[in-house]
Amino acid sequence: MKAAVCREWGRIEIEEIDEPSPRAGEVKLRLEATGLCGTDRSILEGHLRPPLPIVLGHEGAGTVVEVGPGVSSLVPGDRVVCTIVVSCDRCYFCVRGEPGLCETNRLLTGTMLDGTTRLSRGGEPIHSLSYQASFAEFAVVPECPAVKLPPDTPQAEVAG
Numbered sequence: 001m002k003a004a005v006c007r008e009w010g011r012i013e014i015e016e017i018d019e020p021s022p023r024a025g026e027v028k029l030r031l032e033a034t035g036l037c038g039t040d041r042s043i044l045e046g047h048l049r050p051p052l053p054i055v056l057g058h059e060g061a062g063t064v065v066e067v068g069p070g071v072s073s074l075v076p077g078d079r080v081v082c083t084i085v086v087s088c089d090r091c092y093f094c095v096r097g098e099p100g101l102c103e104t105n106r107l108l109t110g111t112m113l114d115g116t117t118r119l120s121r122g123g124e125p126i127h128s129l130s131y132q133a134s135f136a137e138f139a140v141v142p143e144c145p146a147v148k149l150p151p152d153t154p155q156a157e158v159a160g
């Protein structure tokens with residue numbers, strides 16, 4: 001699939017990388033729209049430094065094409081918008097009803113929640129920004145930040 005990969009600060013290029021597959025608790029989306037946020041720009045300019053290489057983008061919207069084991073709220077064909085709020089339902093903040101402060105929410109590690117990467121190019125790991133990496137044709141994201149949309153919502157209006 002095509003993805004915009006950042007391999008050095010200040011530079012981003014379209015590359016052909018491997019299409020990702022969802023693992024347990026994850027969904028794969030075909031992206032249809034994405035926002036471009038000030039955080040993406042701060043990373044591109046090197047002010048914030050997640051590990052490289054990385055696919056940026058964390059305000060994507062698209063259609064679910066595959067779900068991993070254990071996913072219960074989404075099925076292929078669902079249209080979703082992705083937030084960056086990941087919650088575990090177990091930590092101090094989640095139990096208090098404040099999932100936006102979840103202790104697992106480490107948005108600049110470049111990995112998925114299990115600490116591994118989902119993107120690659122010929123065996124070379126490529127990181128994902130904020131569990132999402134929406135500057136690509138497909139993304140694998142955890143189930144919880146993918147929010148189901150009514151079927152007639154225009155994607156361009158919800159991304160970003």
Ligand SMILES: [Zn+2]
Nearest residue numbers: 037038039058
């Ligand atoms: Zn943002």
Ligand SMILES: [Zn+2]
Nearest residue numbers: 088091094102
């Ligand atoms: Zn939590």
